[in-house]
Amino acid sequence: MAYNLLKGKRGIIFGALDESSIAWKVAEKAHAEGAIFTLSNVPVSIRIGKTNELGTKLNSKVIAADATNIQDIENLYKESVNVLGGKIDFILHSIAMSLNVRKGRKYDDLDYEMMSKTLDISAISFHKILQIAKKMDVINEWGSVVALSYIGAQRTMNGYNEMSQAKAMLESIARSFGYFYGRDKKVRVNTVSQSPTFTKASSSVKGFDGMYNYSDKMAPLGNSSGEDCADYCITLFSDLTKKVTMQNLYVDGGFSTMGMSMELMDAYGISLDS
Numbered sequence: 254m255a256y257n258l259l260k261g262k263r264g265i266i267f268g269a270l271d272e273s274s275i276a277w278k279v280a281e282k283a284h285a286e287g288a289i290f291t292l293s294n295v296p297v298s299i300r301i302g303k304t305n306e307l308g309t310k311l312n313s314k315v316i317a318a319d320a321t322n323i324q325d326i327e328n329l330y331k332e333s334v335n336v337l338g339g340k341i342d343f344i345l346h347s348i349a350m351s352l353n354v355r356k357g358r359k360y361d362d363l364d365y366e367m368m369s370k371t372l373d374i375s376a377i378s379f380h381k382i383l384q385i386a387k388k389m390d391v392i393n394e395w396g397s398v399v400a401l402s403y404i405g406a407q408r409t410m411n412g413y414n415e416m417s418q419a420k421a422m423l424e425s426i427a428r429s430f431g432y433f434y435g436r437d438k439k440v441r442v443n444t445v446s447q448s449p450t451f452t453k454a455s456s457s458v459k460g461f462d463g464m465y466n467y468s469d470k471m472a473p474l475g476n477s478s479g480e481d482c483a484d485y486c487i488t489l490f491s492d493l494t495k496k497v498t499m500q501n502l503y504v505d506g507g508f509s510t511m512g513m514s515m516e517l518m519d520a521y522g523i524s525l526d527s
């Protein structure tokens with residue numbers, strides 16, 4: 254069911270690779286809620302993925318940009334404002350990549366060149382997106398910028414590796430930049446911390462199935478799906494959350510507050526009477 258929550262709003266959505274991408278679900282829901290937006294991704298992902306297919310389906314222009322490249326972001330903003338007919342109201346940063354994870358490097362054997370690239374792609378790109386938007390003044394007052402995170406920023410999760418540092422930095426950028434953007438331009442900046450979700454990015458995390466099942470059994474409401482996450486992002490882009498900023502907001506079925514659930518005790522054969 255749609256509520257016209259984003260009627261008249263213009264946006265930019267980064268990171269829709271294929272149907273499993275969280276950004277894909279956000280794009281579908283933003284479209285259903287009346288928004289117009291451009292889609293962006295790195296050229297290689299546009300070539301091998303399905304971003305163009307989504308663009309055709311939702312009547313959204315696809316503009317290639319590497320989110321670590323300043324010129325690409327400037328060009329994306331210029332073109333988006335031009336194509337959409339005015340300044341932007343919302344941006345989704347749905348971008349992550351871990352080179353060490355991809356290469357199978359363990360956390361106590363990291364390659365630092367790769368780690369620095371991981372941080373650039375998965376966290377510093379968020380700062381670049383915000384800083385360039387502010388300098389170019391492309392976001393309207395009460396606009397909203399959201400990046401996707403994971404609880405691996407706060408807790409140690411086996412297999413999440415250097416992405417823990419990337420997410421901690423991403424969330425910190427939302428707090429710091431949220432202050433400057435809110436003070437000077439009334440723009441909101443938040444991160445949304447999502448449950449494990451089966452996507453291309455998560456498929457490279459070793460033992461991801463286990464992470465998924467564990468949190469699903471721990472969370473009283475079960476894991477949040479890509480669609481659940483997208484619904485939450487839509488509320489953050491809407492005018493209903495105008496005073497929410499500089500937050501890391503969990504959409505995780507309650508996982509982040511839990512210590513032990515009956516389902517997990519059952520799964521591990523722990524008796525309540527012992």
Ligand SMILES: NC(=O)c1ccc[n+]([C@@H]2O[C@H](COP(=O)([O-])OP(=O)(O)OC[C@H]3O[C@@H](n4cnc5c(N)ncnc54)[C@H](O)[C@@H]3O)[C@@H](O)[C@H]2O)c1
Pocket residue numbers: 267268269270271273274275276294295298318319320321346347348349350374401402403446447448449450451452453454455
């Ligand atoms: N899948 C999960 O379990 C999960 C859980 C919590 C948070 N997240 C976060 O959600 C976001 C989206 O991931 P996803 O799971 O939908 O996977 P995904 O693989 O569908 O999306 C990741 C996207 O990042 C893009 N990307 C990579 N390098 C880029 C660059 N230099 N510039 C621009 N784009 C680039 C990829 O092309 C891809 O579209 C990520 O930030 C991820 O960490 C995912």
